[in-house]
Amino acid sequence: MDRQLLIASTLCFFTALLRTLFAAREGISLHGRFNFFSIGLGFLFQTAFMSIRGHALGRCPLTNLFEVFVFLAWSVALIYLVIGPAYRLSLMGAFTAPLVFLIQTFALLAPIDIPHPTRLPANPWLEFHASMSMIAYGAFALACVAGVMYLVQERQLKTHKIHSVFYHLPPLTNLFSALTRLLWLGFALYTAGLISGFFTGGPLPRLKMICAFAVWIFYGVILQGRHLHRVAPKRIAALCILAFSAAVSILWAINFVSQNRPM
Amino acid sequence: MNLFCVGISHHTANVETRERIAGACSEEALRTGARCKEALLLATCNRVEVYASAEQPIATEEIVRALQQCGAGEVENALAFYRHDGEACAEHLFRVVAGLDSMVIGETEILGQVKKAYEGARASGTAGPLLHRVFQRAFRVAKQVRSTTDITRGAVSVGSVAVELAVKIFGDLRERSVLVLGAGETSERTARALSSRGVSDIRVSNRSFERAENLAASVRGRAVAFDDWTQQCREIDILISSTSAEEPLLTPQLLAPMLRGRADRPLFIIDIAVPRDVASEVNEMEGVYLYDIDSLQSIAEQSLAMRRQQMVAAEKIIADHVTDFSARFSGGDPRVTSLSPRALARES
Numbered sequence: 001m002d003r004q005l006l007i008a009s010t011l012c013f014f015t016a017l018l019r020t021l022f023a024a025r026e027g028i029s030l031h032g033r034f035n036f037f038s039i040g041l042g043f044l045f046q047t048a049f050m051s052i053r054g055h056a057l058g059r060c061p062l063t064n065l066f067e068v069f070v071f072l073a074w075s076v077a078l079i080y081l082v083i084g085p086a087y088r089l090s091l092m093g094a095f096t097a098p099l100v101f102l103i104q105t106f107a108l109l110a111p112i113d114i115p116h117p118t119r120l121p122a123n124p125w126l127e128f129h130a131s132m133s134m135i136a137y138g139a140f141a142l143a144c145v146a147g148v149m150y151l152v153q154e155r156q157l158k159t160h161k162i163h164s165v166f167y168h169l170p171p172l173t174n175l176f177s178a179l180t181r182l183l184w185l186g187f188a189l190y191t192a193g194l195i196s197g198f199f200t201g202g203p204l205p206r207l208k209m210i211c212a213f214a215v216w217i218f219y220g221v222i223l224q225g226r227h228l229h230r231v232a233p234k235r236i237a238a239l240c241i242l243a244f245s246a247a248v249s250i251l252w253a254i255n256f257v258s259q260n261r262p263m
Numbered sequence: 264m265n266l267f268c269v270g271i272s273h274h275t276a277n278v279e280t281r282e283r284i285a286g287a288c289s290e291e292a293l294r295t296g297a298r299c300k301e302a303l304l305l306a307t308c309n310r311v312e313v314y315a316s317a318e319q320p321i322a323t324e325e326i327v328r329a330l331q332q333c334g335a336g337e338v339e340n341a342l343a344f345y346r347h348d349g350e351a352c353a354e355h356l357f358r359v360v361a362g363l364d365s366m367v368i369g370e371t372e373i374l375g376q377v378k379k380a381y382e383g384a385r386a387s388g389t390a391g392p393l394l395h396r397v398f399q400r401a402f403r404v405a406k407q408v409r410s411t412t413d414i415t416r417g418a419v420s421v422g423s424v425a426v427e428l429a430v431k432i433f434g435d436l437r438e439r440s441v442l443v444l445g446a447g448e449t450s451e452r453t454a455r456a457l458s459s460r461g462v463s464d465i466r467v468s469n470r471s472f473e474r475a476e477n478l479a480a481s482v483r484g485r486a487v488a489f490d491d492w493t494q495q496c497r498e499i500d501i502l503i504s505s506t507s508a509e510e511p512l513l514t515p516q517l518l519a520p521m522l523r524g525r526a527d528r529p530l531f532i533i534d535i536a537v538p539r540d541v542a543s544e545v546n547e548m549e550g551v552y553l554y555d556i557d558s559l560q561s562i563a564e565q566s567l568a569m570r571r572q573q574m575v576a577a578e579k580i581i582a583d584h585v586t587d588f589s590a591r592f593s594g595g596d597p598r599v600t601s602l603s604p605r606a607l608a609r610e611s
Binding site: 153157158160162164166167169170171172173174176226229230231232233234 | 413416417428430431432433434524525526527529546549550552554558561562565566569
């Protein structure tokens, strides 16, 4: 039942993706409420999935890589739904839907939904740590999306080759401002997640800690460069994409070393 | 009931002819003169059209004669007038309000002009139920075409392209500062366009300080000594350059020290001088966006080409509306030749 909900959710994101492709092909407006509602519906299905899974497990559904990816997709959708309208970044939906669709499709197709051999006891600190970290990943994912949008827009302005998407994308300064806010939001959440990790009560795996701190330092350096006006916006945007790619890879590594320990 | 449209436009007549016809006739005079039940006169700089309905078919010559009788100048060539009946009339009106029949495809001014003409006809009582329905539907079509296609997107003149690019770089222009280098006509127009978009800090620098002061006064800016213009580049966001210098005034070597400390502040340079004032290598610098007259014109042409591409999608929207409108009013007859009270009630 829960997987069917996730399939329904994935179809919603796929519909938003198709709509984007159709709009781009036909040259019609990429804006509009369709993507927002489609992503909103997908988010509801995701939430229902996690609720059912959480009740069955008796804890936050973050016990294997499958659940980690679904939680990540849910965080991306959540932050898009909150941030998108607030910063007039509705077009972000056109970029968010494919990302969530890819994450969930991978989660559904890959043989990673392996139930934990023993029923794990609830640990509020551990669950707080894992969920904060995942929501932070959602913010970093959207910062990555904003980075892609920035680079697309910047390239068009630099090369003087203006395509239809140019008129739909927000101004460079607005994109950069949204990207910076998403970075700060993600960094704050990630820091909270990192600190709460020390209160989980169990022994802390060394490799996991190194990976987690590496991500934290990477984003900290990007933010420092931004704060001191030392790094050009274009480089910050590129670093956001690089950092998120690295963070997702490390997420896999963290899960690998945590096989005997739930996240 | 026969719905029809007779008119001339930039496609069929020159501006002198359109001027003679435009604005001379009242709709009431036209209605009585041509024995129409309803009449609406749309007169803009690009077209003069009569939209009317009548119980009996009325020949184009009668409409032209009625136009002449009520004050329009002599029409030398009646063949310049085109005519659309029934469904074709609705289709033509939908194309007009959507900007597809305009000289600049996708321009939006026409919608306001049609609305004004319609309001005038409504107020004078010459627009009745059929014209009301077809014009209301036309406004819906225009809205749909504008919101679901890119037909109105993209600037099509050098000045408006510059402003659009500035908006795409900076977003809100109110807090931005502009330096106008050289007091030429195009730079003045561009500065005015930026000023109309909210730019409040405009500085003007010219070899002749007096000319700089004159231009600064006209755009509510301030004049800056020509010797100081390079220093201004540290503070400004937009540079509009149009001097008559033979060699580039701004090179990467000159600009590089001024860009230090402003890594996250883009600099938009509009070089409309020929020969160019700014070395093309400047565009390769981080955070600098350089556009010369050719690239601005090229974007204006791209925009026009994009608008032409969008015509396909717009035409489809119009075709759907024409079919629907026709079905509602003719009960299956492809021509809008009947208008029953029941059909009107359905549309309401």
